Amino acid sequence: MAELQVAEDGRYLGGDIPFGYALWGDRLVEIPAELDACVTAIRMVKQGKPYPEIAAAVRHEHGVTLSQRQFDSLMESVYRRYGPI
Amino acid sequence: MKISVNGETLNYVKVGQGPAIVFLHFLGGFSYQWRHQIEALQDRFTCIAFDHRGFGFSTFNGRWDVPIGAEDLKAGLDALGIDKAHVIGYSMGGPIALVFNSRWPQMVRSLTLIDTFAKNHTHSKARIEESEKCFRYMSVREYARQYIATRLLPSTPKSAVDELLSAICLCEKEAYLDVLRGILLPDFTEHCSKVKVPTLVMCGRHDLTTPVAFTNDLTRLIDGAIERIIPTGHLGCFDDPVEFNKPIIEFLDAQPR
Numbered sequence A: 001m002a003e004l005q006v007a008e009d010g011r012y013l014g015g016d017i018p019f020g021y022a023l024w025g026d027r028l029v030e031i032p033a034e035l036d037a038c039v040t041a042i043r044m045v046k047q048g049k050p051y052p053e054i055a056a057a058v059r060h061e062h063g064v065t066l067s068q069r070q071f072d073s074l075m076e077s078v079y080r081r082y083g084p085i
Numbered sequence B: 001m002k003i004s005v006n007g008e009t010l011n012y013v014k015v016g017q018g019p020a021i022v023f024l025h026f027l028g029g030f031s032y033q034w035r036h037q038i039e040a041l042q043d044r045f046t047c048i049a050f051d052h053r054g055f056g057f058s059t060f061n062g063r064w065d066v067p068i069g070a071e072d073l074k075a076g077l078d079a080l081g082i083d084k085a086h087v088i089g090y091s092m093g094g095p096i097a098l099v100f101n102s103r104w105p106q107m108v109r110s111l112t113l114i115d116t117f118a119k120n121h122t123h124s125k126a127r128i129e130e131s132e133k134c135f136r137y138m139s140v141r142e143y144a145r146q147y148i149a150t151r152l153l154p155s156t157p158k159s160a161v162d163e164l165l166s167a168i169c170l171c172e173k174e175a176y177l178d179v180l181r182g183i184l185l186p187d188f189t190e191h192c193s194k195v196k197v198p199t200l201v202m203c204g205r206h207d208l209t210t211p212v213a214f215t216n217d218l219t220r221l222i223d224g225a226i227e228r229i230i231p232t233g234h235l236g237c238f239d240d241p242v243e244f245n246k247p248i249i250e251f252l253d254a255q256p257r
Helices: A032-046 A051-062 A068-082 B031-041 B066-079 B093-103 B124-137 B140-151 B158-169 B173-184 B212-221 B241-253
Strands: A012-014 A021-024 A027-030 B002-005 B008-016 B020-024 B046-050 B085-090 B108-114 B199-204 B226-230
Touching (some): A032 A068, A032 B140, A068 B124, B002 B066, B008 B031, B020 B031, B020 B066, B020 B093, B031 B158, B046 B066, B066 B173, B093 B108, B124 B140, B199 B212, B199 B241, B212 B226, B226 B241
Parallel strands (some): B020 B046, B020 B085, B108 B199, B199 B226
């Protein structure tokens, strides 16, 4: 995994694109279905659900695939931002 | 209602009659989130709630740190002709209340410190750095949606989730980051020994943002502080407003008028 790098003005400089976003030129733009899936995933982690169950739920509810790597990266960022959940 | 203080225009509400209470909201909130407490107290207290600069309907022309927050509070109370008040600080409002009490102790009747801390010693630096990076590409709305998913209890009503999201969306990114830097890095422990007024310290049992251990620290550091633990998370005013109100009302009603 390569850590995401973003300039002060929001330009993408390199690294993994976060789940929920796509690269458009040098900007990260929102993918609404994936961002909805992020919220579902966080809520399920808070309820103690394991990754396979979470991946199945976001596929069913939002029609998106959340890989283990994307899930790990999302939760790492969430833990860094907000602490224990 | 609006007042101009320290280069900012602060939004506020002032209702009721009797001894003054001033409410200091949590990060991402604004004065509206105090309505349940104000409704319960306005028949016997003058209830005042400001939107901190950069939050709710207040401006953000300058910067924010805790001493500036305390100065805004002082200027706001002066402008409203309030010389003494019960001060209630919720989360980020806690350090503001402590610093305000240190600088203007003659203006404080009592302190109520809710889901807050003297020193937030967990993951503070990492939280600031990650939030700074995220705010470069994330909208406040998405940052808030993910935050809310981590913080409210599964039993919290959806209307409360929506209200919190709307509230956070009103805040300025820079104000939000200034608050993280301003409350998470400094140590406010020295201000606890300067508290000489009746103090209630309360916390949600399921609070993971400012856990019960932080409240235990405050209780130990403040002479005579009363501690109450309630069955909520960090944002108890959303999780269970009735349980949240009980210790606050009991404490304030017990104070001399």
